[in-house]
Amino acid sequence: MSSLQLHQIVKHYGAAPVIHGVDIDIADGEFVALVGPSGCGKSTLLRAIAGLEDISGGEIRLGGRVINDVAPRERNIAMVFQNYALYPHMTVRDNLAFALKLQGVDKAQIARRVEEAAEVLGLAALLGRLPRQLSGGQRQRVAMGRAIVRRPEAFLFDEPLSNLDAKLRVQMRTEIRALHQRLGTTTVYVTHDQVEAMTMADRIVVLKDGHVEQVGTPLDLYDRPRNAFVAGFIGSPAMNFIPGRLALADGARVVLTDDGLALPLPQPPAAPEGTRVLYGARPEHFALDGGEGLPAEVVVVEPTGAETQVALRLGHAGGQPIVAAFRERLALRPGERLSLRPQAAHAHLFDADSGARLN
Template sequence: MASLSIRKLFKQFGTTPVIRGIDIDIRDGEFVALVGPSGCGKSTLLRVIAGLETAEGGDILLGERRINDTAPRDRDVAMVFQNYALYPHMTVAQNLGFGLQIQGVAKDQIARRVQQAADTLGLGELLQRRPRQLSGGQRQRVAMGRAIVRQPQAFLFDEPLSNLDAKLRVQMRTEIKALHQRLGTTTVYVTHDQVEAMTMADRIVVLKDGLVEQIGEPLALYDQPRNAFVAGFIGSPAMNFIPGRLQLDGAPHVLTDDGLKLPLARTSGGAHGDRVLYGTRPENFTIDPGQGLPADVVVVEPTGSETQVALRLGGHSVMAAFRDRIDARPGERLPLWPVAAKAHLFDASGGQRLN
């Protein structure tokens, strides 16, 4: 195991920069998720770390060793791909051991390490099957096992669960997290699914346009996003943003262009009259007949554990989520009230957090 450090890393395709001088420090044994929209550079960054792409500038340090110019097979990292990349003509056992065979590892040691990986991942009864005889989840376990047998200093996962159905994704993300807790190997995990990142990672790196927007623990990013982009990307359903002007005469609030007064508990930035974005998460709305703002129900989405409701609040579309099974129908009006203590405030022009 080893720490992994990215220093001023720069990567471009042709004349288009994809990674633009980023710095990331991953501690020994840490599980870090890279998230961001399509095209943000997260998969490219993983491939640069693995040696499958070449960086135009910067350093990659695995422990104390600079690996920029090291061949992929000698970097001591193991990558799990989105499409599993299993050899269809080989059995599970042969797939697991093939990388070690190429490295010239002794046959008895290969057999021992393959059996250990199979026991760890519950593949013991499948060792003589071929990939076509396996389910999607079993194939993903084989792909993970092929990485485990190498006993690398770091695991690299490139959206490994995106080909699985929803139920199996939930099961597999639990298994991957449990596996990390047992092995303690430094792990970098790329995903487009921020729920995966929130539930699995020790820390999350949020990328946008090849730059790091914020790095932090999952709940820290959720509760204290640095800017409106992070606030809108982390959380499902996404945070609601309502534009308006900051009002500091009397009780602080945001006044929207259509006259709604949105409560604030406090503000530590911005001046009276500034254009701002008022952010509130769907679960931070309440139904308050006393002071609630009139909101028209558009769509009701019961999920079982909660009820999600799309509404029109003045001239704005918002999403609310309630733990209670409320009786609401499209076309009805609800007295909706945001929790002032949970409100987020962002500068309207730059998106930076103000409170």
């Protein structure tokens, strides 16, 4: 196990820069997820750590040693790919043992490591099968087992669950997290699914256009996003953004929407009156009241069992679309009028132009 540091990593494809001076410091044994939209550079960073991509500038350190010019096979890093990358003509046992055979490990030790990995991953009964005889989840376990037997200094996961169905993804999330807790190996996990990142990682790195937008624990990013991009990316359903301007109403600072609705603030921000802002409210931070709040019209009702998600339009017809989530099982119909109260204590405020947090 080792710490991993990325210092001022730059990557160009020809004249086009795709990674712009990224700094990430990952502690020994930490599980860090890289998230962001397609094309943000997360998979490029992962491949650079593995040695599958050359970097244009910066320094990669594993366990304190610089590995920029170290060949991939000599970095002692194991990578689990999206497509499993199993050898179709080899049994599960042979797939697990293959890398160790290439390293010249003796047969007794190979057998012992394979058996240990199979036991950890529930593959003991499947060692004689070929990949085509396995389910998607079983193939993913084999891919993970092939990484485990090498006893690497770090694990790299490149969107490993994207080919699985929704139920199996949830199960495999739990298994990967439990595996990390058992082995304690430094892990970097790339995903486009922020729910995966929230539920699995010790810390999350949010990337956009090759830049790091924010690094923090899942709840840090959820409760105190640095800017509107992070606020909108982390959380499902996504945060609502209601445009408006800072104003005074009945002696209190509020956000006044374009159609005259007053949104409460937890505390006055430093920005002057008239500043154009985005009022951020997570779906679970709306409450129904007895007619004293904001008028809204129901558009779509989505009962999920645990909660009821409701798409609405604030104000009159054609108003600002939002999503609210209620723990109650509400019998609502499209077209029905409601009165909503945003919880001021949980409101987020962002500059409309820069997206920077104001409160």
